[in-house]
Amino acid sequence: MLLVTGATGTVGREVIKLLAAAGQKVTAVTRTPDAARLSEGVTVHEGDPSRPQTLAPVLAGADAILLSPRAVGTAVGDLLGLAVEHGVRRVVVLSAVTVEYGGGYRRFAEAFRAVEDTARASGLDWTFLRCADFAANSLAWAPQIRATGTVRGASAAATTSPIHQRDIGAVAVRALLEPGHAGQAYALTGPQALTQRDRARIIGQAIGATVTFEETPPELVRQSMLAQGLPQEVADRMLGYNAACLEQPGPTTNTVARLLGRPALTFADWAAENAAAFRN
Structure with a gap:
């Protein structure tokens, strides 16, 4: 049995969907x-x-865990220790590309690094998925695109290679099921380096309209994100990383294609699949 934390998150849902489709026994927390x-199913x-003890009833039958640091918080060590006691053999950690390449506020990379260190010391076989910024982060633009056709954001020229959550999910499934990924740290990005203006333009193409990007002071953008209900941590992470990627673009790797044996999904793929969210 495979245990998924962060089950209702962007990546967790993809992992569960793929595991269920493959006939695997999955428990979602x-x-x-x-x-x-x-x-x-x-x-x-x-x-x-x-609160790891609340997972004790399902840890006993688990072979591997997908660990979402956001879901687990400061209890990573306690959860992994309990997993070892119950015979779990493997953990796949959702981490961040900033651990390897830097960028953004240092505290976020250090927090992910601390999670990785805890997993290394746990005695479990571990695999780290160091993810670039999610294509799905652009859903934060949906209300203003629907209302005005314009994205008001900060760091318009920030360049990153956003990754489709389905690609993260597909790599996670392989790491959960296949022993050859133990001890590996994978930097996962999308296949194309794009500015934020590029992303807005591609969303426009997906919905058959012109979508522009209007440079806006970061503090106003932060306030807008918080007003939409995004946690302050998420707003800070996104704004900080984009500011850093003005000077040093984020990485672009071929890891997804190498591991999955197919091209990584593009931002245009993601935009086409999610076009309804941006239409009036």
Whole structure:
């Protein structure tokens, strides 16, 4: 059995969907099972990963864990220690490309590095998925694109290679199921370096309209993001990383293609799939 924390998150949902489609036995951990709406056949366990004892009933039958640091918080060591006690053999950690390449506020990279260090010391076989910024982060633009056709954001020329969550999910599934990934740290990015203006233009192409990007002071952008309900940590991470990528573009790797044996999905692929979110 495979145990997924952060089951209702952007990546967790993709991992569960892919595992269920492959006929794997999956247990999804969530604090709100009634609202989870996960794939048919998936076992949903009501638990709080930041309180590891609430996962004890399902750890005993687990072979591997997908660990979402955001879901687990400061309890990573306790959770992994409990996993070892219950016979779990493998952990796949969702980490960040900034651990390897830098960029953004140092505290975020240091937090991910601390999670990785804890996994290394746990005694479990580990694999780290160091992810670039998610293409799905652009959903934060949806309300203003629907209303005005313009993105008001900071660091318009910031250049990164955003990754589709399905590619992260597909790599995670391989790392959960295949022993050859133990001890590996993978830097996962999309296949194209794009500015934020490029992303706005591509979204426009997906919805058949012109979408422009208007440079806006970062503090105003932060306030807008918080007003939409985004956590302050997420707003700070996105704004800090984009500011850093004005001077030094984020990395572009071929890791996804190498591991999956197919091209990585593009931002245009993601925009086409999510076009409805940006239309009136």
